[in-house]
Amino acid sequence: MATSTDFARPANRAAQISAASQRPLNSQVHLAARQIHKVYRKSSVEIPVLRGVDLQIHCGEFLAIVGQSGSGKSTLLHLLGTLDAPTSGEVHFLGHRIDNLPAHARDRLRNEEFGMIFQFYHLLPELSTLENVLMPLMIQQGFWKYWTNRGKNVAAAKELLEKVGLSHRLKHRPRELSGGEMQRAAIARALISKPQVLLADEPTGNLDQSTGAEIMQILRTLNRTENLSIIMVTHDNSIASQADRIVRLAAGKVEGVA
Ligand code: ADP
Ligand code: MG
Numbered sequence: 001m002a003t004s005t006d007f008a009r010p011a012n013r014a015a016q017i018s019a020a021s022q023r024p025l026n027s028q029v030h031l032a033a034r035q036i037h038k039v040y041r042k043s044s045v046e047i048p049v050l051r052g053v054d055l056q057i058h059c060g061e062f063l064a065i066v067g068q069s070g071s072g073k074s075t076l077l078h079l080l081g082t083l084d085a086p087t088s089g090e091v092h093f094l095g096h097r098i099d100n101l102p103a104h105a106r107d108r109l110r111n112e113e114f115g116m117i118f119q120f121y122h123l124l125p126e127l128s129t130l131e132n133v134l135m136p137l138m139i140q141q142g143f144w145k146y147w148t149n150r151g152k153n154v155a156a157a158k159e160l161l162e163k164v165g166l167s168h169r170l171k172h173r174p175r176e177l178s179g180g181e182m183q184r185a186a187i188a189r190a191l192i193s194k195p196q197v198l199l200a201d202e203p204t205g206n207l208d209q210s211t212g213a214e215i216m217q218i219l220r221t222l223n224r225t226e227n228l229s230i231i232m233v234t235h236d237n238s239i240a241s242q243a244d245r246i247v248r249l250a251a252g253k254v255e256g257v258a
Helices: 073-080 103-113 129-148 150-163 179-191 209-226
Strands: 029-042 045-058 062-066 088-093 114-118 197-201 229-234 245-250 253-256
Touching (some): 029 073, 029 229, 045 229, 045 253, 062 209, 073 197, 073 229, 103 114, 129 150, 150 179, 197 209
Parallel strands (some): 062 229, 114 197, 197 229
Antiparallel strands (some): 245 253
């Protein structure tokens, strides 16, 4: 049975930087989709969405997946993050197959190694910014461990909120935050468990251009300084162009974009 320790962290990207290279990527494949098919079934109707997706993301890479609305971008992201299972095909994380793990191992892997952010933030409305960021630790550690570690947990959450420029909004509820601030809080929440991979579903889709650019700057910085692999889906080509590499999802398959 796989545990988190099976998924040893790749070497820090700093160790990968060669003097000649502008692209300090670790050549290790972080996450891979192999011949992924996804068919949704509604009553007796079959809706084929993904028709043989092959995709690899390397450690420390920032990949953008573009495609029209309805092309299956969110579906693919959910499959990569083990939130859903493919109809056929495989998902591999650091060379281990993960789509067929038992539910508890999959949940644990997802909680520890994947962070997720969404277009509409999905913050809990009754909790403050700080509490929203702490929530994954409360769930992971359980009541007693969380309370024993509370000082450390709060310090880690505050440090992350500082990093995303939100330390002046710790006690605000989501409704008291702007869209950009809510996405900053969601980024901090996604990173509190120190994941290796960030999956971002239209993270700027609900933001104006300049706020979207600020969020992209945060993601870019996290990618460069924290060795965070990022897979971002977007329908916005100018947002996608800020990634290291762009692939397009069309007719249920992935094609490279020059
Ligand atoms: P995108 O994120 O690119 O807009 P989605 O992955 O959300 O696309 O959806 C792709 C297609 O799959 C759409 O036609 C959508 O209606 C359909 N779809 C998505 N989720 C489901 C579901 N749970 N059941 C049935 N059809 C779905
Ligand atoms: Mg979508």
